[in-house]
Amino acid sequence: MQNTEEIWSIVDGKQDAYIALSDRVFEMPELNYREVKSATAHAEQLAREGFRVETGIAGLPTAVMGEAGQGGPVIAILGEYDALPELSQAPGVSEHSPLPNQPAGHGCGHNLLGAGAMLAAAAVKDFLAQHGLKGRVRYYGCPAEEGGAGKAFMVKEGAFKDVDIAISWHPAAFAAVTAPVALANTTIDFEFSGKASHAAAAPHLGRSALDAAELMNVGVNYMREHMPSDARIHYAYLDAGGIAPNVVQAKAKLRYVVRAIAVSEVHELLARVRKIADGAALMTETTLTSEVVSAMSSLLGNTPLEDAMQRNLDRLGPPPFDAEDVAFARRMQQTVTPAHIETAFRRAGLPVSDFPLCDRIAPKDVPGPTMMGSTDVGDVSWAVPTVQARGATYTIGTPGHSWQLTAHGQSPLAHKGMVHVAKAMAGVAVDVLVEPELLRQTKADFAERLAKTPYKPLLPDDAKPPFHLF
Template sequence: MQNEEQVWRLVEEKRDDFVALSDRVWGMPELCYDEHRSAEEHRQMLEREGFRVTTNVAGIPTALMGEAGEEGPVIAILGEYDALPGLSQEAGVAEPKPVPGETRGHGCGHNLLGSGAMLAAAAVKDWLNANGMKGRVRYYGCPAEEGGAAKGFMVRSGAFDDVDIAISWHPACFAGVNEPRSLANTRIDFTFHGRSSHAAAAPHLGRSALDAVELMNVGVNYMREHMPSDARIHYAYLDAGGIAPNVVQGRAKVRYLIRARNLEELRPLVARVRKIADGAALMTETTVETQVVSAVSDLLGNTPLEALLHKNLERLGPPPFTPEDHAFAKEIQKTLREEDIVAAYRRQGMPVDMNKALTTEIVPVEAQGAGMIGSTDVGDVSWKVPTVQARGATWPIGTPAHSWQVVAVGKSNLAHTGMVHVAKAMAGTAIDALQNPDLIAKAKEDHRKRTGGKPYESPLPADAKPALGMSLAE
């Protein structure tokens, strides 16, 4: 307990610097693989804190790693800093109000995620120095979580080969251990090539690539009836072939996102979607080429690490929100629907309380969430090394991720309070593990049992590369 309180004090001492880092990154929202300024902010902070910095991890210009300490176990703490398109929003305003000249925003709180994770790593570094302990702590700056699967490329490159355990977190409505559930997924671009012609004078000479895309979409829609109930398929047009209706579209491009409970269920779904694309090309006398943009594994839990993280959260208690935080949260909550709030409680397996705007407790470990789930490239790290994630309470209850409301609270005191709170939980978990080799051994044994002792197999094709400059519609 004494050592945990010591590292929590170290977190608190560094609070202002890392709150400032989070706010700077909030103010420079950058998309998938284009987080150059945000990554540079993180690099400078790592150097200022005395970490040994490696850039261009896995050949990705915006991926980096900072290490401190000597010998002993390696504890990885994972951070992110990518934003989302179409979510520009002024801070501290409880109504939609885009920032003039800006189209992007931190609608998933990754400005907080990266800064909070590095804050935890910096506190562990100082704790190691103060106590003369052997061990290494690493901060991994991971770009492109929103669609780019950067962690998968980093794992595949060997960046986690010597890591003993990995710790991460994500902003949310509640504070607690993240239930290790996510969907494996892959993103594939299908580009159809036809033949342009004058749509009135010579339509018979054209072969429409847009027709092929639309037929593919129809085929996939019919496929939806015959998929596992928790599988999901989404699509977006990247190129509809132009804006002239009197020209037969000679080229069209669509991106498909295919999700399933695990890789075993994902692979046959992908094969079926590919067949539908081939069929659409056959029907329209076009050709189709495909490119895998990204692919991620489902999350793998780890019982010993989850118990350790929960112990730290319980000792900390809930985030110390102020009356002003609760008042601002109430204003944001007025912009939400009742079903948003109810859904947030159900996802956590918590009883609904419509009178509460901010969490006042730690989610019990026995709580069982319900409802739909998303995907994350943390899944690939979790199949490589024992991994645990926290949820940090950084926005009002009911706030949907990927929303303007998340951007609006991203620089508020309540967001900063939740970020610092979860940084303490992660730092305490890290030093508990560093002091207890048996615990790391138990985490590794739990991991071995869950994987069946099989080595990690990347869901990315061998020839897949990070989609630098990846197209994300604004």
């Protein structure tokens, strides 16, 4: 308990610099693999803290790593700082107010995620030094979580090969241990090539790539009835071939995301999608090429680490929100429906309340959500024992990937939630460093799970990072 309170005190003493870092990154939102300014800001803060800094790790220009300490176990704390397209929003405003000349926005709170993770790492660094303990803490600044699978490429290149445990978090409505449930996925581009012709004078000479793309989409939509109910398939047109309807379009390009609970299910569904694409090309007498853009695995749990995270959160209690935070949250709740709010409580395993902010720690043993997304933390969890927390940084009912979430990005309540979860992460790291039995149990749990289900990455061996995803 004394160690716990000490590490929390260190976090409190450092918070101002990391709130400022979060706010800086919020003001310069950058998309996948283009997080040049954000990565630089993180590297500069690591240097100020006295970390040994490396940039461009794993061949990713916007990936950074800072290490402190000597010998002993290696604790990795993972951060992110990529933004999302089309989610520009003025902060602290409870109405949709995009910022001029800034189309991107931090609609998933990654400005907070990176800064909060580094705050935890910096506190652990000081704890190690003050107690003369053997051990190393690393902050990994990981690019392109939003579909770019930055961490999956980092795992592929061995960036975590000597790490003993990994810790991360994500902004949320409630403070909680993150359930180790996420959809594995593959993002793949399908490009059809045909023959252009005059659509009126010589339609018989044309072979429409656009027809092929549309037939593929129709085929996949019919397939939806015959796939697992918790799987997901999404698509978007990257190139519809042109804007002239009197031309038979000679090219068309689609991007598909195929998701499922198990990696094996992704492989099975992707094989079926490929057959449909081949059929569309056959029907239209076009040619087809495809390329895997990115891929992410599902999450592998670790019970000892999850229990340690729950203990830290339970000791902390909820974030210290004040009356102004509550007033802002009530305004934000006016922008969503009652269904949004009820769903948030249900997913957290808590009874519905009219209080708009997290006022308790969510229970750990809530059944996994029936609807979920994906994360490249999944691949890290198969390479090293991993735990994640949820940090209460936004109003209950706020939709993910929305202007409302972006609006929270520089709010005092978001800052409080970020500092709160940094304490929980730092607490888990210290527990592992001072309790050899916890580390032993963690590794035993990891080895047992891997023995039952070996890691089979979805990324092909020849896959390259999609530096121009958006």
